[in-house]
Amino acid sequence: MYTSISDGIDGNANGGDEREQAFNARLDRAMKIEPSDWMPEAYRKTLVRQISQHAHSEIVGMLPEGNWITRAPSLHRKLILLAKVQDEAGHGLYLYSAGETLGTPRDEMVAALHSGKAKYSSIFNYPTLAWADVGAIGWLVDGAAIINQIPLTRCSYGPYARAMVRICKEESFHQRQGFEIMWTLAHGTTAQHAMAQDALDRWWWPSVMMFGPPDSESTHNEQSQRWRIKLFTNDELRRKFIDQTVPQSEKLGLRIPDPQLRWNERTQHYEIGPIDWEEFYRVIKGDGPCNKDRLQTRIDAWEDGAWVREAATEHARKRAERSDAA
Amino acid sequence: MTKGWPQWEVFVRSEAGLAHKHVGSLHAADVRMALENARDLYTRRNEGVSIWVVRSEDVHATDPDEAEAFFEPSEDKRYRFPTSYHVPEGVEHL
Numbered sequence: 001m002y003t004s005i006s007d008g009i010d011g012n013a014n015g016g017d018e019r020e021q022a023f024n025a026r027l028d029r030a031m032k033i034e035p036s037d038w039m040p041e042a043y044r045k046t047l048v049r050q051i052s053q054h055a056h057s058e059i060v061g062m063l064p065e066g067n068w069i070t071r072a073p074s075l076h077r078k079l080i081l082l083a084k085v086q087d088e089a090g091h092g093l094y095l096y097s098a099g100e101t102l103g104t105p106r107d108e109m110v111a112a113l114h115s116g117k118a119k120y121s122s123i124f125n126y127p128t129l130a131w132a133d134v135g136a137i138g139w140l141v142d143g144a145a146i147i148n149q150i151p152l153t154r155c156s157y158g159p160y161a162r163a164m165v166r167i168c169k170e171e172s173f174h175q176r177q178g179f180e181i182m183w184t185l186a187h188g189t190t191a192q193h194a195m196a197q198d199a200l201d202r203w204w205w206p207s208v209m210m211f212g213p214p215d216s217e218s219t220h221n222e223q224s225q226r227w228r229i230k231l232f233t234n235d236e237l238r239r240k241f242i243d244q245t246v247p248q249s250e251k252l253g254l255r256i257p258d259p260q261l262r263w264n265e266r267t268q269h270y271e272i273g274p275i276d277w278e279e280f281y282r283v284i285k286g287d288g289p290c291n292k293d294r295l296q297t298r299i300d301a302w303e304d305g306a307w308v309r310e311a312a313t314e315h316a317r318k319r320a321e322r323s324d325a326a
Numbered sequence: 327m328t329k330g331w332p333q334w335e336v337f338v339r340s341e342a343g344l345a346h347k348h349v350g351s352l353h354a355a356d357v358r359m360a361l362e363n364a365r366d367l368y369t370r371r372n373e374g375v376s377i378w379v380v381r382s383e384d385v386h387a388t389d390p391d392e393a394e395a396f397f398e399p400s401e402d403k404r405y406r407f408p409t410s411y412h413v414p415e416g417v418e419h420l
């Protein structure tokens with residue numbers, strides 16, 4: 001007759017045809033699937049993978065920028081960067097919460113990250129060598145994230161879609177503060193301009209790769225589109241990113257590091273040179289410049305924080321005991 | 327690995343006069359931490375003037391599989407709506 005929302009996913013795994021039909025009918029009518037609704041196991045599994053991977057990316061994504069908090073060039077920039085990195089922590093937590101509604105405990109998702117089983121966005125395995133990198137990340141990486149995330153506000157899974165609405169609201173500040181850093185440097189001294197150009201040179205291709213392998217090689221596209229947990233293909237999203245970013249680079253007076261980049265009057269899109277997919281797969285497989293460092297930092301944070309988690313649990317237990325006795 | 331902290335559902339009143347609305351969940355060891363975490367997680371941009379937190383296990387919901395039967399009694403009672411009454415022409419304030 002009723003269920004507790006925290007154990008809403010009970011033995012409904014063996015739904016059979018009727019439930020599967022009802023599920024598909026909901027998808028066809030663009031209705032949301034909610035945690036306690038019946039869903040195919042493959043849908044659940046794919047979503048847990050996608051959402052937790054997304055959550056891990058937000059959490060690991062704090063590290064490259066966090067690296068510059070103590071060295072931001074002014075108090076104003078430091079406050080902005082702190083707020084931005086705090087937002088990314090929030091994004092990770094909204095997403096872990098959404099993932100948990102599918103029945104996978106948060107600790108299990110975190111453990112999968114730490115063991116190397118779960119992936120996160122490969123972009124965060126690149127180092128932030130200069131202050132301009134913080135600008136490039138906000139402008140390019142958050143810019144790419146926005147393009148990825150906006151369609152997901154309409155995805156089929158309710159908790160994921162709602163988390164995305166919150167996240168997207170916060171992202172536009174991230175992109176703008178990054179662009180503003182790039183603008184300031186690009187219009188500063190020769191050395192500052194060169195620093196901005198160098199950051200663009202290093203972050204451009206990894207940002208283009210953020211959308212994942214080309215459609216010709218992407219294995220999940222079709223089923224995920226049917227399930228409405230992926231609304232555009234990798235190449236469609238990538239093209240959108242390039243079309244919107246190239247004119248911005250022109251306004252900045254910076255050069256995109258791609259000699260083959262050109263506007264195609266007929267298609268009304270930019271065309272780019274070949275993407276080095278070897279590099280992409282190498283970084284995904286763990287061989288990027290910072291993979292080991294990023295993962296170790298997360299593991300250390302988790303292990304070094306163990307006593308805090310235990311102390312808080314113990315404190316809560318004692319207080320509960322005392323209030324029972326009173 | 328220690329067992330994780332319990333899960334809480336978070337409800338935020340966005341401004342005085344409005345009802346609290348569910349915004350998401352979080353983990354915390356106790357009520358106080360739940361409220362503070364809820365503030366940091368869900369009201370970083372003036373989204374609220376009041377927060378409720380409830381242990382997730384204490385929130386009970388209707389069963390979606392029985393929703394049709396459960397809500398059926400309210401469906402065929404058109405006479406509960408003002409629109410199912412005929413108002414003669416010229417009659418006002420009704």
Ligand SMILES: [Fe+2]
Pocket residue numbers: 058087088091145167171
């Ligand atoms: Fe984010």
Ligand SMILES: [Fe+2]
Pocket residue numbers: 088142145171174
């Ligand atoms: Fe962001």
